[in-house]
Structure formats: structure tokens, C-alpha cells
Amino acid sequence: MPPKGHIVKPIPPGTPPAKEDFARALRALRELIDDTLNGIAATIYSNSSNLSRWLSAEAVPKDADPVERLHALASDHASKRGLPVSTSLPELRALHQRARPSSRTASCSNCHVTGSTPSPVLPGAVAGSSPSSQEGVKATRLPGKPAYSHYGRSHRRASVRRFRATSDRLSASAAQNVAPVPLGKGDRRNAEKPEVVWTGLNEVQAYFTSGRDHDALALLQSAGFSMPVRDVPGAVEACRAVGLDHAAEAMLLRAGQRDLNAVLYLARVFNQDRRHTDAEVLLRAATRATTR
Incomplete structure (x- = not known):
């Protein structure tokens, strides 16, 4: 049982089923680990705030790496305590993939086009005009905006x-x-370290x-x-x-x-x-x- 004082927030009603299933799988793994949220987060190279949000279905990790490390940690604790792991690693990966938000369609407030990424409108050009009509307009970057789409x-x-x-x-x-004295040459010798x-x-x-x-x-x-x-x-x-x-x-x-x-x-x-x-x-x- 997890240490006292580290109770995870309940999953809010109305949570999408995919996110709820993923969060419940993570909560089951967390129950197998006899450590605090801070300790678990440090072990999987995350932080307790993110881990708490994943467990309460408020967010889904972008990458599968922390999820896989959490599964490995839970499996290790479960084997020491003689407990079964309810969710296998492939099943957890599939739950994570389904819980991740789908890619949103791009939307442009100028041309009102959705479903594809619209052509950028150069500063000084008329919104909705063709690229050829924008030729000759000097492209200037606005303050704080990236110069390229792959920023x-x-x-x-x-x-x-x-x-x-x-x-x-x-x-x-x-x-x-x-x-001042090279290692191993002074009057003190270092003990052999593992x-x-x-x-x-x-x-x-x-x-x-x-x-x-x-x-x-x-x-x-x-x-x-x-x-x-x-x-x-x-x-x-x-x-x-x-x-x-x-x-x-x-x-x-x-x-x-x-x-x-x-x-x-x-x-x-x-x-x-x-x-x-x-x-x-x-x-x-x-x-x-x-x-x-």
C-alpha cells in the first residue's frame, strides 16, 4: 500500500473513456509501489506534479518512456512482494496510445480553412490572397514569433x-x-570502490x-x-x-x-x-x- 499522505485525486466525472482507462491502469501500477509520489517521480525521471495529473486523468504523457519506466518499477516491487501485475507492458502502451489526444486540424482565422495547414500570409499582404499576389512583400518576423514553422x-x-x-x-x-598532488601519489590512499x-x-x-x-x-x-x-x-x-x-x-x-x-x-x-x-x-x- 502506498505511504499515507499521498492519496491521488479522484478521476473527475465526464473524463473520456480512453483517458480514464489509462489513468486507472497507472493507478493500479502505483498501488504496487511502496514509495511516495516524489520518490516514484524521481525514479522515472519526472516530477510529482505531472505524475499526479496522469494518475487523475488530467493529462496524458506525450512520450511512452516515463510510462514504461513506471511499469518496470511496479513490476520490480510486485515481484518482491509476490503480487501480480494486472496490466502488461504491451497493454499499457496500447492504452497510452489511445489516451493521447488526436492531432487537431489546423485552423486559420484569416482564411477560415480547416483540415490542412493554410499557407502563411506575409505581413502587409491581403488575407486570403494567393501566394503569387504576395510576392514582393518583405517578410518581417514579428517580435517573439519564430521564423520557421519547425520552431x-x-x-x-x-x-x-x-x-x-x-x-x-x-x-x-x-x-x-x-x-596539487596527483591521485595515488600522496600520503593517503583511496580505498577500492565498487x-x-x-x-x-x-x-x-x-x-x-x-x-x-x-x-x-x-x-x-x-x-x-x-x-x-x-x-x-x-x-x-x-x-x-x-x-x-x-x-x-x-x-x-x-x-x-x-x-x-x-x-x-x-x-x-x-x-x-x-x-x-x-x-x-x-x-x-x-x-x-x-x-x-
Whole structure:
């Protein structure tokens, strides 16, 4: 049974059947997990607000990734408690697909055309005129409006480029501040540490391999900000161990925006482990966050 004080809101009457069926399937999975909403949300790389809205049929996740992670988490808890899982993963995927809102037909207030995307009206042209009659009109972008129809995709690609440039700059700056004594050469020896394993590493690697950099960035930022603070050093170390320095630094940049106690805890852990580069990137990100 879920911990007390974390009762999900009831499904409102009049909810579409597809959304209600999907929400009830999620609620059944949530009943199998002996954890709070915050704990579950951190494990599936989401937040408690979104998770609560999914469980009460107020919203449906756009991607199936958090749904599949929730199913895996519920299956793990159910196997430990000897309980059956009422909904299989293929059935949950089908429910999610049916619950997602159908694509809306485009509508233009100028030409009153629905069912297809209307041709854009250039500034200064008459609404409803043909494209040929709009030739010669200088296209100017209105303030705050994107220049292209695929703004979302261009924005995500620009975000990936900015995060890589920022991580390269911070990494180069941090590399100048090295420990005065090389590791293993001082009078203190580090004890052998067990291999660090982060459950999200395989998913990040799969995103990078398939060219889905923006998905990898979103997962890393969510992990750096939402996962339990004690797990952040291990996740960063796991990324660096396989050569994903960009991924480790993206997580650190987001972890630097957490509350002061979390940042101080991470900085202390990094310094104790002589991971001065990680501490430098973290503190620089925290400084930038406080000066905004």
C-alpha cells in the first residue's frame, strides 16, 4: 500500500473513456509501489506534479518512456512482494496510445480553412490572397514569433548546441585547477570502490547512438535536478566511466540549480573523493544560477 499522505485525486466525472482507462491502469501500477509520489517521480525521471495529473486523468504523457519506466518499477516491487501485475507492458502502451489526444486540424482565422495547414500570409499582404499576389512583400518576423514553422525542433537543436558549448567551456576552465598532488601519489590512499552503476546510463547511451541528443539532454537534466541527491555523484561517475563527459557535465549543470543544501552536499562529496573537476563545474553552475 502506498505511504499515507499521498492519496491521488479522484478521476473527475465526464473524463473520456480512453483517458480514464489509462489513468486507472497507472493507478493500479502505483498501488504496487511502496514509495511516495516524489520518490516514484524521481525514479522515472519526472516530477510529482505531472505524475499526479496522469494518475487523475488530467493529462496524458506525450512520450511512452516515463510510462514504461513506471511499469518496470511496479513490476520490480510486485515481484518482491509476490503480487501480480494486472496490466502488461504491451497493454499499457496500447492504452497510452489511445489516451493521447488526436492531432487537431489546423485552423486559420484569416482564411477560415480547416483540415490542412493554410499557407502563411506575409505581413502587409491581403488575407486570403494567393501566394503569387504576395510576392514582393518583405517578410518581417514579428517580435517573439519564430521564423520557421519547425520552431520546436530548431529550438531543441539550439539548446543541445548551447549545452555542449557551455560544458566544453566549463570543462576547460575546470581543467586548469588540478589537485596539487596527483591521485595515488600522496600520503593517503583511496580505498577500492565498487563499480558504480546508474540505471539511466543505458537509456542515455541509446539516445546518443540513435541521434536523439535532445532526449538525452532532457533525461540528464531531469536526473541532475530530480534524482535523490546522494545518487548524483554515482550517476556522474558512471557517465564519465564510459566516456560520456558531456553527459556528466550536463547533469552537473542542472544539479547546480538545486537548493543550497544539496549543492553543498555534492561539493563536499566531490572534494572528499578528490573529484575537483566535478566540484568546479557544479559550483560554477550554482554561481551562475544565483546571479541570474
